[in-house]
Amino acid sequence: MSARENILARIGKARGPGVGVDSDDVIRRHPRGPIPPLGNNLAKRFGEQATRLASDVAPTATLMDVPKIVADYLRERQLPPKGVCWPSLAALDWQGAGLEIESRAAHGDDPVGITGAFTGIAETGTLMLLSGAQTPATVSLLPETHVAVVEKVRIVATMEDAWDRLRREHGKLPRAVNFISGPSRTADIEQTVTLGAHGPYRVLIVIVGGSWNE
Amino acid sequence: MQVTAMHFKRKASENLRNEKLQKALEKLQTKFVDGRAVAIAELPNFGEVRDAAAEIRDKVIRSLDRYLLRFEQEATARGAVVHWAETTEDVNRIVAEIAHQHGVHRIVKSKSMVSEECGLNDALETQGLEVIETDLGEYILQLAHEPPSHIVAPVVHKSKEDISDLFEEKHQRPRTVQIAELCREAREVLRPGFLSADMGISGANFIVAETGSVLIVTNEGNGRLTTTLPRVHVAITGIEKVVPTLEDVTTLLRLLPRSATGQSITNYVSVLTGTRGKDESDGPEHFHVILLDNGRSKLLGTELQPMLRCIRCGACMNHCPVYQNIGGHAYGWVYPGPMGSVLTPSFVGLENALDLPNASTFCGECAVVCPVKIPLPDLLRHLRTRQVQQHLRPWQERVALRLWSWMARRPALYALSTRIAARLLRIFSGSEKRFHYLPGVTGWTDERDMPAPAGRTFRDLYRERHSS
Numbered sequence: 127m128s129a130r131e132n133i134l135a136r137i138g139k140a141r142g143p144g145v146g147v148d149s150d151d152v153i154r155r156h157p158r159g160p161i162p163p164l165g166n167n168l169a170k171r172f173g174e175q176a177t178r179l180a181s182d183v184a185p186t187a188t189l190m191d192v193p194k195i196v197a198d199y200l201r202e203r204q205l206p207p208k209g210v211c212w213p214s215l216a217a218l219d220w221q222g223a224g225l226e227i228e229s230r231a232a233h234g235d236d237p238v239g240i241t242g243a244f245t246g247i248a249e250t251g252t253l254m255l256l257s258g259a260q261t262p263a264t265v266s267l268l269p270e271t272h273v274a275v276v277e278k279v280r281i282v283a284t285m286e287d288a289w290d291r292l293r294r295e296h297g298k299l300p301r302a303v304n305f306i307s308g309p310s311r312t313a314d315i316e317q318t319v320t321l322g323a324h325g326p327y328r329v330l331i332v333i334v335g336g337s338w339n340e
Numbered sequence: 341m342q343v344t345a346m347h348f349k350r351k352a353s354e355n356l357r358n359e360k361l362q363k364a365l366e367k368l369q370t371k372f373v374d375g376r377a378v379a380i381a382e383l384p385n386f387g388e389v390r391d392a393a394a395e396i397r398d399k400v401i402r403s404l405d406r407y408l409l410r411f412e413q414e415a416t417a418r419g420a421v422v423h424w425a426e427t428t429e430d431v432n433r434i435v436a437e438i439a440h441q442h443g444v445h446r447i448v449k450s451k452s453m454v455s456e457e458c459g460l461n462d463a464l465e466t467q468g469l470e471v472i473e474t475d476l477g478e479y480i481l482q483l484a485h486e487p488p489s490h491i492v493a494p495v496v497h498k499s500k501e502d503i504s505d506l507f508e509e510k511h512q513r514p515r516t517v518q519i520a521e522l523c524r525e526a527r528e529v530l531r532p533g534f535l536s537a538d539m540g541i542s543g544a545n546f547i548v549a550e551t552g553s554v555l556i557v558t559n560e561g562n563g564r565l566t567t568t569l570p571r572v573h574v575a576i577t578g579i580e581k582v583v584p585t586l587e588d589v590t591t592l593l594r595l596l597p598r599s600a601t602g603q604s605i606t607n608y609v610s611v612l613t614g615t616r617g618k619d620e621s622d623g624p625e626h627f628h629v630i631l632l633d634n635g636r637s638k639l640l641g642t643e644l645q646p647m648l649r650c651i652r653c654g655a656c657m658n659h660c661p662v663y664q665n666i667g668g669h670a671y672g673w674v675y676p677g678p679m680g681s682v683l684t685p686s687f688v689g690l691e692n693a694l695d696l697p698n699a700s701t702f703c704g705e706c707a708v709v710c711p712v713k714i715p716l717p718d719l720l721r722h723l724r725t726r727q728v729q730q731h732l733r734p735w736q737e738r739v740a741l742r743l744w745s746w747m748a749r750r751p752a753l754y755a756l757s758t759r760i761a762a763r764l765l766r767i768f769s770g771s772e773k774r775f776h777y778l779p780g781v782t783g784w785t786d787e788r789d790m791p792a793p794a795g796r797t798f799r800d801l802y803r804e805r806h807s808s
């Protein structure tokens with residue numbers, strides 16, 4: 127017998143007959159667990175939680191403002207004004223803001239990566255990014271600076287809400303769903319938190335659609 | 341990984357005298373124990389979430405085969421290849437075969453305790469493959485040729501000076517003791533490895549039956565690099581890690597990072613499903629998932645079944661007074677602390693880990709903090725019972741217990757002999773009324789004095805009170 131058959135036989139023998147026959151039904155209904163109370167200003171909570179997890183947060187009225195915000199952010203920190211963006215953001219006037227931005231997947235040495243986001247999750251201040259041809263996963267991963275553009279109206283309360291939206295808008299999961307909550311970090315040495323491990327050293331979240339404090 | 345759990349007592353006393361280790365272990369207590377307390381207090385409905393989490397894990401374990409088959413079906417439909425492994429040798433063989441099939445030379449790995457169970461790195465290296473650990477802690481251990489001493493913080497036993505020495509020797513760069521600079525150094529040394537690797541190996545914190553996905557939580561981003569850049573991704577996990585739905589995994593995620601490191605969420609949570617799409621420019625072209633049994637299915641239907649709920653958060657060891665004092669290496673296998681004291685005897689044989697079920701004060705703190713409500717002290721007590729039933733205890737202990745039970749059933753004799761013993765001990769204890777040394781219990785008297793009995797037994801006192 128194969129390993130698969132042996133393992134399944136052992137499990138089947140220990141399981142009572144009829145136990146778990148509703149497993150497919152459980153999956154079809156996918157009931158929610160208990161949800162923590164979150165208040166009703168989702169954008170505000172999202173911004174606060176993201177800040178707590180060491181992301182920088184900048185609210186703005188329109189998408190057109192994003193290049194200037196990014197340019198200012200990089201200049202203040204004396205970071206190189208160049209990098210890559212998702213093809214879905216290629217139409218913005220990066221050059222006009224003095225930035226040299228290519229629209230493609232990231233290489234190991236691109237200093238800045240600019241992405242959109244499928245949603246933001248207010249509970250934990252988390253970005254949710256889906257991989258795809260127009261949304262390559264490397265852009266939020268390889269550069270030392272990650273800029274994410276989130277539409278305020280797309281911010282949801284919980285990860286459960288995000289799953290529902292994903293089921294509704296896409297039907298199935300993309301190859302990678304990446305939840306990002308701040309710059310990469312490690313506490314492996316003496317349990318001391320250090321920002322900037324293998325991923326970005328800093329994350330700037332631009333919330334488009336008015337102040338997140340409103 | 342080689343089992344050295346039989347040397348528990350010797351290792352434990354060595355570690356108690358190791359001042360550097362003792363200092364390192366203090367950090368764990370302040371950072372992880374306090375961090376968890378704060379993070380739990382911030383989740384207003386923690387109790388409810390914990391009940392739900394335990395129930396989710398229980399539901400899966402009760403009908404594990406059904407959820408595993410559904411996972412296999414969904415993962416396969418998305419282009420992943422699902423492998424089943426009965427033993428750790430099977431895992432090592434399957435990974436080597438996948439590597440050869442895809443012409444792999446260089447492998448990057450993110451942290452996987454299951455791969456530690458298998459001793460995978462050594463097995464792959466003997467096949468001529470280059471394996472690079474990329475989690476900072478695991479990378480340090482690979483350089484130092486040491487096993488992890490904690491399932492979440494694998495190098496908790498090392499100081500930053502130790503790591504500086506190691507990096508200076510291995511990297512041939514100027515020495516630094518700044519933690520941030522050590523981290524950057526590791527990033528710079530490891531980045532080319534990520535970019536040139538043909539295969540990435542990861543563990544899985546959960547696998548999702550609904551979608552056939554593998555979920556990994558990391559903070560460093562190495563898990564994302566490992567599963568995004570190389571053209572082949574292999575995820576290795578235990579069969580018990582399956583969870584029914586995305587909602588269920590979300591409930592568990594509210595507890596895992598909080599219990600582990602005191603974070604509300606880890607920096608990255610990646611849900612990986614299938615292979616790179618035709619028009620996509622990144623992601624692996626081949627995706628393999630290996631499901632390991634290695635003794636897990638044998639726990640089903642036994643008193644130890646609740647152990648399979650474990651989500652490997654490490655809270656039980658962080659809060660264990662035994663672990664806090666002796667560190668992880670003394671436990672002699674991959675999993676230390678209370679969860680290890682249940683898992684190691686279950687996976688490698690009770691006879692090879694005799695001391696582990698006894699390495700507990702039964703203070704109960706592990707069960708209090710466990711996010712999936714595993715009654716760890718009950719499970720340890722059950723293993724102690726089994727040791728006695730299987731005559732695995734040392735003969736001295738067996739003779740002593742038999743003698744005691746024979747006497748205890750003869751009240752007159754028992755009263756007489758305890759009275760004599762109490763008086764004798766009183767006399768022999770001398771003017772100090774304490775023993776610096778007692779044959780047979782040097783484990784006690786090496787560290788502290790044994791106070792002498794007052795000379796009268798409980799029965800004497802009881803009779804006296806009730807006659808007056």
Ligand code: SF4
Pocket residue numbers: 599649650651652653654655656657679706709710711712713714
């Ligand atoms: S036994 Fe409980 S506390 Fe210990 S690692 Fe497992 S889930 Fe965490």
